[in-house]
Amino acid sequence: SRSRTFAMIKPEALIHSGAIISRIYEENFVICQIKKVQLTRADAANFYDEHKGKPFFGELLDYLTSGPVIALELMGEDCVKKWRACLGPTNSLKAKQDAPNSIRAIYGTDGTKNACHGSDSPSSSARELEFFFGPHSPKPKAEFK
Numbered sequence: 001s002r003s004r005t006f007a008m009i010k011p012e013a014l015i016h017s018g019a020i021i022s023r024i025y026e027e028n029f030v031i032c033q034i035k036k037v038q039l040t041r042a043d044a045a046n047f048y049d050e051h052k053g054k055p056f057f058g059e060l061l062d063y064l065t066s067g068p069v070i071a072l073e074l075m076g077e078d079c080v081k082k083w084r085a086c087l088g089p090t091n092s093l094k095a096k097q098d099a100p101n102s103i104r105a106i107y108g109t110d111g112t113k114n115a116c117h118g119s120d121s122p123s124s125s126a127r128e129l130e131f132f133f134g135p136h137s138p139k140p141k142a143e144f145k
């Protein structure tokens, strides 16, 4: 049935955001909300709280704060699962092997720099949408002041 998920275009893939957003429409998702945000280290640590303590956590925070990200609320049929399928395996090197047409295969680099995020379950999509679009969410990045 129709549901929502959270998607994020990560810093190194921002240059490909036009192609990635075209792909999102080609896959028949609806973009309900979209915003560009520069995450602080604290924002990134809170968002990826479940990975705190893992060996790659520091590298993940460096990566996620290296430039702005684009946060999206997607809607569609069986959205959480379908967006994860479009992304392919977490590690872009594995994606290039096993799912060459996936977003991570095309736009990602390695195990950390994997182009895009997608919520892994309906409960994490609710949490992540609240994190990025709820009342206490990080403010949109102003390009021109």
Ligand code: CMP
Pocket (backbone or CB within 6 Å): 048, 051, 056, 060, 090, 111, 112, 113, 114, 116, 117, 118
């Ligand atoms: P994502 O699906 O957004 O969720 C956690 C992120 O941590 C993941 O994408 C990668 O960017 C990164 N990550 C996950 N596993 C590893 C790993 N083994 N080594 C380095 N980075 C990882």
